[in-house]
Amino acid sequence: MGKVITVSVPDWVDEKKFREAFLWALLESSPEKVSVDELRELIGISETEESVEIPAEIEKIL
Secondary structure, eight states: OOOOOOOOOOTTSOHHHHHHHHHHHHHHTSOSOOOHHHHHHHHTOOOOOSOOOOOHHHHTTO
């Protein structure tokens, strides 16, 4: 799919918050359209149900 980047952060960095900030930065710098499969992989969704609500913030990038 793309490049593999390894990032080392200090122990005091909240990994979840860092990952969220990184993903938002990545999405902000992405093209206007991203496939659903790529988006699922980026945010770590492995299983979905038929009815999935998409937050308004995400709809803006699709």
